Structure formats: C-alpha cells, structure tokens
Amino acid sequence: MIINIKRESILEELLKVSRIISQKTLIPSLLGILIEVKKDKVTFTTSDGDTSIKSEILIGNNLVIKSIGNILIKNKFIIEVIRKIEDEFITLEAVEGSLIKIKAHNFDSVLNTLTASDYPHLAFETEGKEITFTSNLLKEIISQTSFAIGEKEKRIVFNGLNLKTDLTKQELIITATDSFRLSSKKIKYHNSNEFDVIIPGKFINEIGKLINDNDDIIMKINEKSVSVLLNNTIIQSKIIEGKYPDTTKVIPDNFNTSLTVNNRELIKIIERASVLSNEAMTTIVTLKIGNQKVKITSFTQEIGNTEEEIQDYKIEGSDQIISFNSKYILDALKAFKTREVTIKMIDEAKPLIIVAQEDDTLQQLVLPIRSY
Numbered sequence: 001m002i003i004n005i006k007r008e009s010i011l012e013e014l015l016k017v018s019r020i021i022s023q024k025t026l027i028p029s030l031l032g033i034l035i036e037v038k039k040d041k042v043t044f045t046t047s048d049g050d051t052s053i054k055s056e057i058l059i060g061n062n063l064v065i066k067s068i069g070n071i072l073i074k075n076k077f078i079i080e081v082i083r084k085i086e087d088e089f090i091t092l093e094a095v096e097g098s099l100i101k102i103k104a105h106n107f108d109s110v111l112n113t114l115t116a117s118d119y120p121h122l123a124f125e126t127e128g129k130e131i132t133f134t135s136n137l138l139k140e141i142i143s144q145t146s147f148a149i150g151e152k153e154k155r156i157v158f159n160g161l162n163l164k165t166d167l168t169k170q171e172l173i174i175t176a177t178d179s180f181r182l183s184s185k186k187i188k189y190h191n192s193n194e195f196d197v198i199i200p201g202k203f204i205n206e207i208g209k210l211i212n213d214n215d216d217i218i219m220k221i222n223e224k225s226v227s228v229l230l231n232n233t234i235i236q237s238k239i240i241e242g243k244y245p246d247t248t249k250v251i252p253d254n255f256n257t258s259l260t261v262n263n264r265e266l267i268k269i270i271e272r273a274s275v276l277s278n279e280a281m282t283t284i285v286t287l288k289i290g291n292q293k294v295k296i297t298s299f300t301q302e303i304g305n306t307e308e309e310i311q312d313y314k315i316e317g318s319d320q321i322i323s324f325n326s327k328y329i330l331d332a333l334k335a336f337k338t339r340e341v342t343i344k345m346i347d348e349a350k351p352l353i354i355v356a357q358e359d360d361t362l363q364q365l366v367l368p369i370r371s372y
Helices: 007-018 075-084 135-148 201-210 263-273 326-334
Strands: 002-006 032-037 041-047 051-058 063-067 069-074 089-095 099-104 107-112 129-134 160-166 171-177 181-188 196-200 216-221 225-230 233-238 257-262 284-290 293-300 304-309 313-317 320-325 340-345 352-356 359-366
Touching: 002 007, 007 032, 007 041, 007 051, 007 075, 007 089, 032 075, 041 063, 051 201, 069 075, 075 099, 075 107, 129 135, 135 171, 135 181, 135 201, 135 216, 160 201, 181 326, 196 201, 196 233, 201 225, 201 233, 257 263, 257 284, 263 293, 263 304, 263 326, 263 340, 284 326, 320 326, 326 359
Parallel strands: none
Antiparallel strands: 002 063, 002 089, 032 041, 032 069, 041 051, 051 233, 089 099, 099 107, 129 216, 160 171, 160 196, 171 181, 181 359, 216 225, 225 233, 257 313, 257 340, 284 293, 284 320, 293 304, 340 352, 352 359
C-alpha cells in the first residue's frame, strides 16, 4: 500500500472518523482506524461497536494511489504526526506488514500498526425508509432537542432521540427526555414512510458535528439501524430497542399562570442567579410571582443569595413560587431563537411548559424542584 495524499485532506478525514473511537472497548481492533486503499479511493472506518463511520477520498488532484492495501492503526499518533508536518503532500507506505511509513520532505516516521484482518466486518446499510433534511433544519432539530437526551439512564429508551411520524397531521415529531425535562419539536413531513424509532444520543451529537452549511442530509431508517449519508461520509448506528413512552400524557393542557418575558433578558437573569454555585452543586433558582412583581432568586447555604426583579413582562393568572434546576431551565430557554417566550405553570409541583408565539414547532417541559 502506497499513496501520496494532500496532508489537509487526510488529516480532516482522520479527525472526523476518530471521534467515535471508544477507549473503553473490549475489542482491541476497534481502537484503530481502518484505512483501505482501493483502485479509485481511500476509505477510513472506525466504530465503537454501536456507532460506525466511514469516509472516503476519491482519486484525483489530492490523492495518487500507487498500490492498494489495508492498514489498521491507532488514531492518536498518526494524527499527531500528520498534524505536525508542514508539507502540502505526504506519502503513506505500508512496510513489512506491520509498520507504516509516513514521509514528507526531509521527514520520515515509522509507526506500528494493528492487524487489519482482525477488524470486524461492518455492513453499512444504504437501504431503508428515507428522510431528507436541509443542513439548517437538522442543525436546528439537534440544537433544540438533543440536550434533553438522557445519559446512562436505566430506562434505555431515554438515552436516545425519538423520531415518530404522524401521517394524519403530516408531521414528524422529535422528542427527547431524561424524565426530568422534555423537549419536543414538530416539523412538516410530506412523505408516505411511517416510523417510530429511537436514535442513540451519541449518534445524534456526532451528526451535529459533521453537518456543514448548504448540505442536504439523507437519513435511512430500517428495522435495526439508522444511517446518515453526508457528502463523502456515511455514519451508522444501531437503533435503541424498546417502545418510547407516550410523552403527550405528561404535558398539561390547562394552566393557572402564564408569564411572557423577553427570552434573552430572562436567560441573563438566571445566569446571574446561577453564579453562586460550584461544579459539584445543582443550582436551584426560584421564580416568584406576586404583588404584581416577578423575581428570580437563588440561595446557597455555603455561599449566599441573589435576587433580581424582572422589569418587562406580562402575567395572566395566579401568583406562583416555583423552584427549578437552573441548567435545565437555561437549556430549555436557549433552545428558542425567538424574542419572547411564555412560561405556563400550574403549581410548584407540576411541570412547567415553555412555548413561543413566534415558533409553534417547539415545546419545552421542565419539572420543578421542591426547595423545602
């Protein structure tokens, strides 16, 4: 195997595929990047056992293939070596079966490789029910929902993003929850394909990192896996087995209080109230509505307290005193790109809902915290 390749091109692909490698894997070969040199292209493959990614560089101005072959190499050192080289083009050559030589002008490095034949066979699926997203729409979906995906939850279905079609309403409903908060977004869906799948959170976050502006992203869904085709890259994951709960049952229909405020100002106030904490603590902030005033307060026994009054608001309904996790409420508020948001409340024990008149596609739910 011998190739001459543009340094920036190979470095970009190596960095892209190396992100999903897990150092906790029990399969030694999955610690490496599989580089396969064929007659017309070079492919780069990695996997953590559940999520896999393959990208390619086609033969052309950035790539000259002198001989074909495969190598498997741990990502850290090949990336660091190539990153430090300043030449525009480099040469990679497999030597003596278990070594790879990286050459540039006045530079020569030899690295150990793993056994390429030990790498598991990965079948990248390109068949299935298809959805096409614009890059901006998929970025928006991920940024507005993925933060609510659970991490290592006992109910494994909460560790993923639920995509569900409603053909009657011609909607695609995207939902994430960790059981303490919930994010739901609805988009128009003009397609006859029907599905209800749970996509792992890690896979969703990796897609978000790969998206570039003006890309069209094709998603393929079948019974066992979901794949995303993006330019020269395919990323695939097993879907999470199980039935996602009907989250519409936890979203209240009637409320006692409605507070409409400037979103940016409310975020700033809650961020100021969250200062009195450290990384090991959950900051609890309290929303107080009463006597025609709206205040945000926080109290930490070891540090002190803050209180700030909101100046510009509109209230409908009864007085309230509700406490909540500041991170959860900030994540929910930052998901909105609108000038104003409306917080709908029942009491200090029931979920509060955040919506925006300017964007009826998005809804956030946050559970209060009892502060006594």
